[in-house]
Amino acid sequence: MADTALDQLKRSGRIVVVGASLAGLRAAEVMREKGFAGSLTLIGDEPHEPYDRPPLSKQVLLGKADAERTLLPRRRDIDAAWRLGVAATGLDMAARTVKLADGEEVPYDRLLIATGVRARPWPNEVEAELAGVFTLRTREDGAGLARALAAGPRRVLVIGAGFTGSEIASACRERGLEVTVAERGNGPLVGALGGVIGAVAAELQRENGVDLRTGISVTALEGDSTGRVRAAHLSDGTTLECDVVVVGLGAQRNTEWLAGSGLGAGPRGIACDAGCRAFDLRGIVTDDIYVAGDVARSPHALFGYQFLSLEHWGNAVAQAETAAHNMMSESTDRRPHLWVPAFWSSQFGVNIKSVGVPSMGTEIMITQGSRSERRFTGVYGYQGRVIGAVTFDNGRWLQFYEKQIESTAPFPPPFTTVDRRPDGQRPIPADFPDPSVPTHGPTITLSGYSPAERRIATFTPAGH
Amino acid sequence: MRLVVDLNRCQGYAQCAFLAPDVFAMHGDEGLLYDPQAEEAQRERVAQAAAACPVQAILVDDLDRVATSSATAPSGAGGGTSDG
Ligand SMILES: Cc1cc2nc3c(=O)[nH]c(=O)nc-3n(C[C@H](O)[C@H](O)[C@H](O)COP(=O)(O)OP(=O)(O)OC[C@H]3O[C@@H](n4cnc5c(N)ncnc54)[C@H](O)[C@@H]3O)c2cc1C
Ligand code: SF4
Numbered sequence: 357m358a359d360t361a362l363d364q365l366k367r368s369g370r371i372v373v374v375g376a377s378l379a380g381l382r383a384a385e386v387m388r389e390k391g392f393a394g395s396l397t398l399i400g401d402e403p404h405e406p407y408d409r410p411p412l413s414k415q416v417l418l419g420k421a422d423a424e425r426t427l428l429p430r431r432r433d434i435d436a437a438w439r440l441g442v443a444a445t446g447l448d449m450a451a452r453t454v455k456l457a458d459g460e461e462v463p464y465d466r467l468l469i470a471t472g473v474r475a476r477p478w479p480n481e482v483e484a485e486l487a488g489v490f491t492l493r494t495r496e497d498g499a500g501l502a503r504a505l506a507a508g509p510r511r512v513l514v515i516g517a518g519f520t521g522s523e524i525a526s527a528c529r530e531r532g533l534e535v536t537v538a539e540r541g542n543g544p545l546v547g548a549l550g551g552v553i554g555a556v557a558a559e560l561q562r563e564n565g566v567d568l569r570t571g572i573s574v575t576a577l578e579g580d581s582t583g584r585v586r587a588a589h590l591s592d593g594t595t596l597e598c599d600v601v602v603v604g605l606g607a608q609r610n611t612e613w614l615a616g617s618g619l620g621a622g623p624r625g626i627a628c629d630a631g632c633r634a635f636d637l638r639g640i641v642t643d644d645i646y647v648a649g650d651v652a653r654s655p656h657a658l659f660g661y662q663f664l665s666l667e668h669w670g671n672a673v674a675q676a677e678t679a680a681h682n683m684m685s686e687s688t689d690r691r692p693h694l695w696v697p698a699f700w701s702s703q704f705g706v707n708i709k710s711v712g713v714p715s716m717g718t719e720i721m722i723t724q725g726s727r728s729e730r731r732f733t734g735v736y737g738y739q740g741r742v743i744g745a746v747t748f749d750n751g752r753w754l755q756f757y758e759k760q761i762e763s764t765a766p767f768p769p770p771f772t773t774v775d776r777r778p779d780g781q782r783p784i785p786a787d788f789p790d791p792s793v794p795t796h797g798p799t800i801t802l803s804g805y806s807p808a809e810r811r812i813a814t815f816t817p818a819g820h
Numbered sequence: 821m822r823l824v825v826d827l828n829r830c831q832g833y834a835q836c837a838f839l840a841p842d843v844f845a846m847h848g849d850e851g852l853l854y855d856p857q858a859e860e861a862q863r864e865r866v867a868q869a870a871a872a873c874p875v876q877a878i879l880v881d882d883l884d885r886v887a888t889s890s891a892t893a894p895s896g897a898g899g900g901t902s903d904g
Contacts, residue, residue: 408824408856415853425857429881441868670828698828705848707832731849749850750833 375470376400379649386680412498417527423498471609517544543740548758551787630677712744737767
């Protein structure tokens with residue numbers, strides 16, 4: 357057999373991965389597994405080896421694990437050159453080089469971009485700098501917040517009741533701390549799961565002693581003479597005394613370093629085709645630049661080819677695997693990233709899981725269990741088919757609904773299910789907020805224009 | 821020893837909490853909390869837990885090497901592998 361370009365790449369090519377976290381690491385492992393023997397460089401602006409983030413809002417805040425000890429286990433040796441603690445600051449697509457903050461230029465034959473997202477900061481910079489004000493994305497954030505909670509603050513204020521904010525509030529209550537949650541929307545988790553489930557999440561918070569305030573935004577933070585936060589001013593004119601504030605306003609995609617490169621990268625992420633190849637600004641797919649993880653937005657056949665941006669752990673792993681496979685394959689052997697979105701969260705002792713894209717759903721039906729018992733399955737319908745599902749302590753049902761989503765099964769389900777209750781006989785409106793009115797950051801963002809779909813508009817969550 | 825549990829896959833069977841209670845613990849009826857960097861002394865128990873997990877959701881450093889099917893030395897030959 358002739359020595360193909362792919363053979364050469366595998367034998368002696370140069371692969372560069374920018375973003376040394378979950379997606380970057382897993383992709384690197386798969387490349388080696390597929391027989392890549394050339395040079396592999398991992399560039400990460402954090403000074404740490406890849407670590408896992410989900411524990412930072414769970415075990416770590418409960419004091420059951422150390423923020424410094426969540427390094428990701430390796431599936432195999434990747435024999436990589438690590439460039440940690442240095443950011444990529446530019447990309448020259450023509451010269452095929454990545455520019456680093458220290459001035460070095462790293463050449464590549466194939467590039468994988470996995471730069472993820474960062475926490476959206478509190479918009480007022482002076483207030484954001486007050487001691488006691490946190491965001492939660494990195495190991496340092498997790499360590500700092502865990503320390504602040506361990507010190508026994510009198511009241512914690514969480515701004516934004518998305519998944520992260522709700523998990524933080526849950527950890528506070530478990531530690532016996534007073535916590536207020538201020539959410540601009542009408543309930544926790546409504547961006548991701550809609551108002552019906554948001555109402556359950558709201559009850560769950562209040563039952564557990566959270567001072568939940570919905571329809572409220574924080575207008576200003578106030579510091580004392582030593583530069584510590586001491587109070588927050590709310591949109592209803594009241595003032596709340598608090599000594600720790602956690603800003604949970606969603607995330608921003610790390611794409612600024614690609615400005616001017618010609619790659620199709622912007623605030624909504626980096627657009628790529630179903631095979632994880634990045635588009636350039638002109639909408640033409642590149643041959644040698646791939647994307648994976650939170651920073652990517654890719655079209656999904658199961659969801660009307662809309663571009664999905666998923667801030668999901670499982671997506672980062674699956675997309676990294678697909679990107680790496682495709683980077684190491686002839687074009688006919690490439691495969692699409694057709695992972696069905698899946699997510700978990702644990703809060704107030706309840707295990708919340710979802711599959712599919714609930715936020716596309718217009719209706720929801722409680723097919724098993726009951727909301728009042730906090731143990732149920734909710735199935736989301738969109739144009740007569742099953743599009744997503746959520747479970748509260750009912751995770752064993754999820755796989756079944758995942759299959760339903762994959763096979764575009766009809767909604768409402770034409771069969772009855774065990775443990776069907778009176779309130780689950782009929783679908784009800786899922787009650788998602790108008791996407792043009794931003795709440796907190798949802799974990800799935802639909803973007804791109806589909807003429808068949810007018811309800812889901814291009815949507816970038818704005819600042820608070 | 822580093823470990824991670826794929827909590828999308830985890831079904832809360834608690835098999836791991838039974839075999840390595842110092843590393844894995846149920847939290848609520850279905851949730852699982854674990855220590856992502858357990859003491860080396862726990863390795864044997866964690867290995868048992870990983871092997872016994874009904875959905876194979878636990879990944880531990882090193883132990884899983886055998887699981888990666890074609891994880892031999894990179895050969896460079898024979899392009900177009902389409903496994904996986
Ligand atoms: C507190 C918290 C809790 C979470 N809980 C859950 C959960 O329960 N379930 C779930 O499914 N998901 C959860 N997630 C989401 C999950 O952690 C992410 O989906 C996952 O980390 C995405 O991995 P990634 O590699 O794509 O991006 P990231 O983990 O964001 O990694 C990107 C890396 O690239 C680096 N980088 C950025 N720009 C540059 C640059 N220019 N040069 C070099 N490096 C750069 C970043 O610093 C970072 O290290 C949680 C996230 C957080 C923060
Ligand atoms: S044994 Fe596996 S499925 Fe059961 S709780 Fe542990 S990780 Fe989850």
